[in-house]
Amino acid sequence: MLNKIWLAFFFIAFSSGVFQWLVNGDSLVFERIVGSVFSMSKITVEIAIGLVGALSFWLGVMKIAEKAGLVDKVSVALTPLFVRLMPGVPKNHPAIASMTMNLSANVLGLDNAATPMGIKAMKDLQTLNPEPEKATNAQILFLVLNTSSVTIFPIAVFVYRAQQGAVEPTDVFLPILLATSASSFAGLLAVAFVQKIKLTNFVVLLYLGSFVALIMGLIGYFATLTATQLSQQSSLLSNFLIFGFIVFCLAVAARKKLDVYDAFVDGAKEGFSLAISLIPYLLAMLVAIGVLRASGTLDILIDSIRFLVAALGGDTRFVDALPTALIKPLSGSGARAMMIETMSTHGADSFVGRIASTIQGSTETTFYVLAVYFGSVGIKHARHAIACGLIADVAGITAAIAVCYWFFG
Numbered sequence: 219m220l221n222k223i224w225l226a227f228f229f230i231a232f233s234s235g236v237f238q239w240l241v242n243g244d245s246l247v248f249e250r251i252v253g254s255v256f257s258m259s260k261i262t263v264e265i266a267i268g269l270v271g272a273l274s275f276w277l278g279v280m281k282i283a284e285k286a287g288l289v290d291k292v293s294v295a296l297t298p299l300f301v302r303l304m305p306g307v308p309k310n311h312p313a314i315a316s317m318t319m320n321l322s323a324n325v326l327g328l329d330n331a332a333t334p335m336g337i338k339a340m341k342d343l344q345t346l347n348p349e350p351e352k353a354t355n356a357q358i359l360f361l362v363l364n365t366s367s368v369t370i371f372p373i374a375v376f377v378y379r380a381q382q383g384a385v386e387p388t389d390v391f392l393p394i395l396l397a398t399s400a401s402s403f404a405g406l407l408a409v410a411f412v413q414k415i416k417l418t419n420f421v422v423l424l425y426l427g428s429f430v431a432l433i434m435g436l437i438g439y440f441a442t443l444t445a446t447q448l449s450q451q452s453s454l455l456s457n458f459l460i461f462g463f464i465v466f467c468l469a470v471a472a473r474k475k476l477d478v479y480d481a482f483v484d485g486a487k488e489g490f491s492l493a494i495s496l497i498p499y500l501l502a503m504l505v506a507i508g509v510l511r512a513s514g515t516l517d518i519l520i521d522s523i524r525f526l527v528a529a530l531g532g533d534t535r536f537v538d539a540l541p542t543a544l545i546k547p548l549s550g551s552g553a554r555a556m557m558i559e560t561m562s563t564h565g566a567d568s569f570v571g572r573i574a575s576t577i578q579g580s581t582e583t584t585f586y587v588l589a590v591y592f593g594s595v596g597i598k599h600a601r602h603a604i605a606c607g608l609i610a611d612v613a614g615i616t617a618a619i620a621v622c623y624w625f626f627g
Contacts, residue, residue, distance in 0.1 A: 223545070223552060227506035231513035238514055250512040258508035262501040265381055265558065266493055274489030276373045279464055281485025282478055286471040296321060299425045303406075303415060304356040306346065313342035317360055324369060336364055336587075337594045344595040352599040353592060355413045359406075361591055361603050365582040366405035366610035369398055372579035378558055379575055384566035388457055392436065393572070393621040394579035399433050401581045401614025408606040440624075503555030507541075511559070516541065535627075536619050538564060539573035543615045547608060550583035573622045580614035 235251055238244040296318045301309050316339035343357045344350065353361075372394050379387035403426075410417050417426065443451060471478045510516050524537045539560060546553040560574040584607040592600060 224502060224506055227510050230515050231506075231509040234513040234515040234518075244514075247513065251509050254508035254512040255505055258504040259501060261562065262497060262504050265378075265500060266497045270490055270493040274486040274493070276377070277489035278482035278485035279467055280373075281488070282471050282476075282481045283467045285476055285481045286467060286474060288467065288470065290319075292318075294318075298421050302419050302422050304359060305415075306354065307343070307356050311342070311346070313339055313346070313356070316342045321363060324364065336360075336591055340591045340595050344597075347595075350595075351597060353597050353601050353603055357592075357597070358601060358603040358606065359409045359413070359415075361588060362405040362409050362606045362610060363402070364591070365584045365587050365607045366398070366401040366614060369394075369579065372398075374554075375557075375575050375579045378554070379561070379566050379571075382558065382561040382566035382571075384561075384571075386567075388460060390572055390575045390579065390622075391460070392440075392455065393576045393618065393625050396433065396437070396621045397576055397580035397614050397618035399429070400617035401610045403430075404613030405606055405610030408609040409602075412602045412606065500555060500558075503552050504559060507552075507555055507559050511563075533623075535569055536573055536622070538570040539577060539619075542574045543577045543618075546577060546581060546615070547584040547611045553578055553583070569622070569626055572626050573619055576618040576622050577615055580618045581611050584608060584611055 231251060235247045238247040297314055300314060300317055301307070307313055320336040320339050339360060340357060343354065343360065346356070347354050372391075375390065375394065376387045379390070407417075409415065417423070440451070468478060471481065507516075520537055520540070523540060524534045527534045527537060542553050542556040542560060545556055557574045557578045561568075561571040564570045566572075566575075584604070588600060588603060588607065592598075592603075
């Protein structure tokens, strides 16, 4: 899928360039396209260098959290919920532990740990599958929860915003939390409707009710604030929670008499390697997006959507962030590159830059997760997994736009 998208970007850009030259008489279009190749290549390296420090720091903190057993504790806390959401999985089956470990890692932002745990969980669930090529209900629910899972600390988004010069890189923390919560609930409700899962179970209601109460409490509190107060309080709470999490991880690790410094250094080394490894992927997508924009294709698409929204009487300020939303279900690296390109073009602290950041943090990449997780166990028939995953995506993206209008509009 990603291969086809990447090739399409170049072919469309070339076709658009030819049209601009021969029909519109724009003789400089290919000069702009080639210029964008070199400029985006330079920007890629600058971004990667800027990422090294921030990624190294956060992966160091996450390594401390992992060694302190915080991921395991979250896993234990989530087990009663997943036992009831997946009645086809026995209570003490290894898949329960694998799934809760995976989702716990996602919640804490441990992306590197989440993927191998997720593949293991899918393989454990496959041992219960009577039709190996067809996804079971439990596998579908697990996949949808992965593509829409709540991430409390979307560190990667903060890092990219900081690298792009945002004054308050974490000011999208609460908007992302609200948007990703909407995505998760939509995905869960969609799967529950199809699979006839009883969400009225006392334990399920206790978990979901507690989370809903927390989210509604936040919404209720922020609804009482003026626009200026909302911005100030959002920034204060976001930074307090993030730094509080760092201190909490350090405190738990110190109490367990772990070598906190060495754990941090081990994680930081992974951060350095990760930042360098991202260069080829960022380069590929940023250059492809750059030539698409330089050819005028992206502007034509955005202008068409803007015209339609305006004709319907809507506010068009969010439209420039839609490329991130459109590519998000297909490609995580593509959406990330699109978010960076949007912030580079419009500014990290612009309204559209904040919307793109919030969209990026609101959901996972549905088709990528489906391909990796189902592909790892040879599943060919996804049944309702794609539809439910896309419902979660639409809910998360819609909520991201709405919340940004509330917080920053």
